Amino acid sequence: MMKMTPELLAVIAERFKAFAEPARLQVLYELKSGERTVSDLVTATGLGQANLSKHLQQLHAAGVVARRKEGLFTYYTLADRDVLKMCDLMCGRLEKETTARRKALSAG
Amino acid sequence: MMKMTPELLAVIAERFKAFAEPARLQVLYELKSGERTVSDLVTATGLGQANLSKHLQQLHAAGVVARRKEGLFTYYTLADRDVLKMCDLMCGRLEKETTARRKALSAG
DNA sequence: TCACTATATTCCGATGCAGTAAATCAACCT
DNA sequence: AGGTTGATTTACTGCATCGGAATATAGTGA
Numbered sequence: 351m352m353k354m355t356p357e358l359l360a361v362i363a364e365r366f367k368a369f370a371e372p373a374r375l376q377v378l379y380e381l382k383s384g385e386r387t388v389s390d391l392v393t394a395t396g397l398g399q400a401n402l403s404k405h406l407q408q409l410h411a412a413g414v415v416a417r418r419k420e421g422l423f424t425y426y427t428l429a430d431r432d433v434l435k436m437c438d439l440m441c442g443r444l445e446k447e448t449t450a451r452r453k454a455l456s457a458g
Numbered sequence: 459m460m461k462m463t464p465e466l467l468a469v470i471a472e473r474f475k476a477f478a479e480p481a482r483l484q485v486l487y488e489l490k491s492g493e494r495t496v497s498d499l500v501t502a503t504g505l506g507q508a509n510l511s512k513h514l515q516q517l518h519a520a521g522v523v524a525r526r527k528e529g530l531f532t533y534y535t536l537a538d539r540d541v542l543k544m545c546d547l548m549c550g551r552l553e554k555e556t557t558a559r560r561k562a563l564s565a566g
Numbered sequence: 567t568c569a570c571t572a573t574a575t576t577c578c579g580a581t582g583c584a585g586t587a588a589a590t591c592a593a594c595c596t
Numbered sequence: 597a598g599g600t601t602g603a604t605t606t607a608c609t610g611c612a613t614c615g616g617a618a619t620a621t622a623g624t625g626a
Contacts, residue, residue: 354487359480365548366478371614372467375474379462388573401615403574413555422572422623432551439547440473443540447521479584496603509585511604530593530602 368412369436373397374405378428378437381415387423476520477544481505482513486536486545489523495531 368374373395380386380394388406392399406426409415414433418425428434476482481503488494488502496514500507514534517523522541526533536542 354484356480359483359487361552362545362548363478363480363483365552366474366483370471370474370478372464372471373614375467375471376462379467389571398616399573400575400617404614407574413551419573419623424573430551430554432547436544436547437470439540439544440470443521443538444469444473481584497601506586507603508587508605512584515604527593527603532603 365412365414368409368414369440371405373401374409374414375437377402377405377409377426378414378433381426381428382434385418385425385427387425389423391426473520473522476517476522477548479513481509482517482522483545485510485513485517485534486522486541489534489536490542493526493533493535495533497531499534 369378376395376397377391380391386394388399388403391397391406392402395402397405406415406417410417410426413429415426416429418427477486484503484505485499488499494502496507496511499505499514500510503510505513514523514525518525518534521537523534524537526535
């Protein structure tokens with residue numbers, strides 16, 4: 351485990367922040383099935399183009415997505431396998447809680 | 459994989475948000491070594507007491523930490539093993555990037 | 567060069583959140 | 597009951613950020 355300097359804490363927090371927005375999670379969810387252009391994502395998510403573009407910049411700056419330009423289009427993809435692992439881990443935590451809560455309700 | 463409703467996206471984002479703040483990460487880092495009272499955390503982190511208390515409420519609301527009252531004291535702990543897994547996964551991503559960048563620099 | 571399309575960027579209003587100080591609450595003690 | 601201590605809550609301020617509209621940039625083709 352690395353030493354926890356304030357700078358490192360800030361960087362890690364920054365990374366988590368990339369995941370901490372419904373719009374951005376929606377984008378990641380779309381990218382699960384593969385590469386998408388910005389327009390693809392606009393129609394898939396219903397987000398405004400300018401807004402989406404800004405979210406994509408943030409995701410890219412945080413190393414969450416990769417991009418590739420081809421002519422007029424910019425193709426975005428998930429940066430690596432760990433991105434999905436993060437989401438799955440978080441969803442797993444949620445599921446555990448909800449099933450636990452369900453159990454508690456039926457038991458109580 | 460569950461269906462991605464706007465509500466679910468909001469909940470997941472909320473969870474990530476709990477990790478997306480240096481002060482809160484610092485708290486989690488402290489709790490790695492075990493149970494701590496609020497005062498313990500105040501001295502360990504250097505955060506103001508009221509401020510810290512609010513961060514602890516957020517972490518608790520997000521299911522990241524558990525608490526236990528004993529007399530005047532409130533003891534906080536990490537809620538489960540997955541909390542650390544989240545952090546380790548994120549740090550792993552960071553390390554990969556920095557080593558990759560180092561390699562690119564020495565190669566280029 | 568001029569138009570057209572796909573993205574990115576800038577500007578702005580509204581909302582959210584971190585931090586601090588002061589007030590409040592809760593448990594303990596004499 | 598009154599006082600003390602640990603913790604939470606409230607009120608407030610300043611700063612960040614989301615979303616939308618308008619504008620700018622860049623690549624394409626006539």
